[in-house]
Amino acid sequence: MAEAVVSFVVERLGDLLIQKAVFLKGVRSQVERLLEELKRMQCFLKDADARQEEDERVRNWVSEIRNTAYDAEDIVDIFIRNAETKHSIFKKWMDLNKIGKEIEAIQIRIQDISKSRVTYGITNIGEATNSANDQGIVGFQNDTNLLVERLLRKDQRRTVVSIVGMGGIGKTTLAKKVYNDRRVVDHFQYCRAWVYVSLDCKPRDIFQRIINQISLSSECEAERTEKLQEDELRDFLHDFLKEKRYLVVLDDLWKSEDWKYVANAFPRESNGSRLLLTTRNKDVALHADPLSVPHTIQLLSANESWRLFCRTAFPGDDPESCPLELRELGEKMVGKCAGLPLAIVVLGGLLSRKKKSPTDWAKVLNNIGVHLSGGKDGVDAMLNLSFIDLPPYLKSCFLYFSLFPDDHVISVRKICRLWVAEGFIPQQDGRRMEDMAEDYLNELIDRNLVQMVRMSTNERVRECRIHDLARDFSIKKAKEESFAEIQQSIASVHSTSSSTNSRRHGIFSDFERYASNKHSTPHLRSLLFFKLDDKSCQVSQLDFVYKCFKLLRVIDLDGVEIGRMTSSFGKLIHLRYLGLSHTGLETLPTSIGNLTSLQTLDVRCVKNVPNVIWKMENLRHLLVDGRTDDMPLQIDTLRNLQTLSGIRFNEWGDNDLSKLTTLQKLKIRGKFELEWVKFSDSIAKLENLQSLSLVIQSLPSNRFTSEEQSPFLAMNSWLHLYKMVMNGPIVQLPAAHEFPPSLTQLTLQGSGLGRDPMPILGNLPKLSTLRLRTGSYHGTAMQVSSFGFLQLKKLQISDLDRLKWIYVEKGGMPRLAQFQVIEVDCSIYGLNHLSHLHEVDVSINASSRFPLIDGLEVFPGLPNWARSLMSSSDWHHTWRHTGENKGVIHFYRK
Structure with a gap:
């Protein structure tokens, strides 16, 4: 790791000599000598990281190098911060003199470290150098069969089946194999859920995740459950499961106390329900169900x-x-x-x-x-x-x-x-x-x-x-290397073992107390907050950030409620990433315009954004969705900008767009049809633009009818665009040749189309993904021709309440692999022509309990085309609830 640290510092000092030359002018030669010393040190470090495991002398030597490299970086960063924020020439001269002495001291330290290599007998370093996925599951077949048999026994008692074994032995892999076994899927298909528990067990979070998988009702009901207290949520889950045969997997349960907290959510009705636990502790398994013998997983042969x-x-x-x-x-x-x-x-x-x-x-x-x-x-x-x-x-x-x-x-x-x-x-x-x-x-x-x-x-x-x-x-390893530390509770914040040299902090709870704590890590470079639950998820003020961490490069407060943000933030001149999305923050201070090193500014849902963004010439990603102010933003100075999300159409037209040559992803809203030609020309000039999302505001009433030509023409000049979202009324599709020629992904929503879109969209030569969502089409029928959609792999049709049937001619959509029909009550003809189709999702109205007839559940209102899939031996299916009396059947081919 020392090699990585030194390499990073060498590269950073080299960049600073170029980018901050005006500030480092007086000490340039000293910084260059320091750079050379560090580069010479690098050649001895290629082996050192490996050898420090076996030799304490090497370990101490490497630690000295790492700490020295960190100190060198700190010295230069502090000097630059002072140089950019102080206006007195005398103070700048004093700082220049100080940094010169400190760099000389660092050079002496490096030379001493180099000499100590021989003194300590570390003589062979540098003489020789060395230059997750779901793997195919091996083994477990006997284990799988045994566990499946236990889950499917006719014993009606609610039983807990446990898989026990050491970390890394494959407990989760085996549990997934059992959970996805066709026999288990068929037996528990109407009520299955999987949740990770982990060492930091949060019962409320576990209850909510189970509910999300098996019983979420309408959107209003979902919001209601999220507001329930832990005990209320537990009772809600218990009542829902009470009359059902369910299978719930609790993966990685560590402590018997954690089982006590969650056990009462699972009814003890005698209907054959099962819980499947994975745990490293056999006592946990025995405590969960003393009558059930734990399945101890064996090592691979x-x-x-x-x-x-x-x-x-x-x-x-x-x-x-x-x-x-x-x-x-x-x-x-x-x-x-x-x-x-x-x-x-x-x-x-x-x-x-x-x-x-x-x-x-x-x-x-x-x-x-x-x-x-x-x-x-x-x-x-x-x-x-x-x-x-x-x-x-x-x-x-x-x-x-x-x-x-x-x-x-x-x-x-x-x-x-x-x-x-x-x-x-x-x-x-x-x-x-x-x-x-x-x-x-x-x-x-x-x-x-x-x-x-x-x-x-x-x-x-x-x-x-x-x-x-x-x-x-x-x-x-991160703590050993002073690279980073996590703080999961206030106890860890005050822990005496916490390193004062740590460069990064991840904070998981007690945010307010963390903010008020006396910090001893002035050299912190990154501060990441994670909202894991509804407790302690706010920070009333952010003054502590500048007071304690003046060298920050990254701060992310996504989802953490913030009371206010003061002008001191503008003094964090090294800041490159600022995440303030969904924080409830009303207004950004104008001082953020001083953050000229900023690369990512995520202020989604911040209502008032001052027109100072134009100063941030290094900005690469700007996310300003959810603004409600009337302040237009100047953006044409942002020549490194790659992502722009949330800009308004009137602001777009007021900027010199020819300068945004690096833009790749754009989300923009407005009444485009009023100046469409001008807008289309501006998009055509953006040669690197790949993704475009249009949030189209309502067309003037009666401005267009389904018989008139679409205003959205001449998109064929957008040569590099491959992904497009059109959200809002367009009434009439342009001809196929008017679309971007390289388009592979298209989403339409709220389009208000009166004519079948398939004849036009089916002629887009490279289209591989098509999503037709709420309000995109008001007609009753869709027809795919025998030559339509030759490259389409995924088709999603959702919330089209007037659609009654879809017909696919033989030869149409020959490569379709995934087909989703959500909240659409229609008949579909021609699925048997689709030889590459291997996944189908269909939503269905259903009661919470199903009568059993010869072992087959009866789905009220299931369309005939879905019934044919269900009865086919080529297709398997699973089921999950998505709302009150609603669900989704997932069909899949093995």
């Missing part, structure tokens, strides 16, 4: 371990494709994993990035022995080895996950922007830093250190998370 290893070390290849010259080395390494699936997967991810040579594999084998001899268990040893193997640029990115709560689903877009703001992503000609950040994330996923949660239709990762054992490791 040697054969199963080898198969899993091959699947991860040689992804995409034949599982038995390991070269003969590597097999013996591979088997030895797999043997050291002792049958632990997580350890094997991490090892496989590590070796998948290595050369397939005996020399490289032998080095990994030797290193495994070092870590295991240090007392680490298999998973921890593999995680440590994989971390050491990470290139410097990935180590900081991985440790950043330590700041996020347990089981937190993380937006890829957000974490990439945070990495960029932190300075983890280098600037390279011709590449967006955000694209490079995505590449970094994908590499961490390939190494099985991060797990993919959700992908977009164009197969880009959109959400991710980290396994709890990998998170535990990252938290420990």
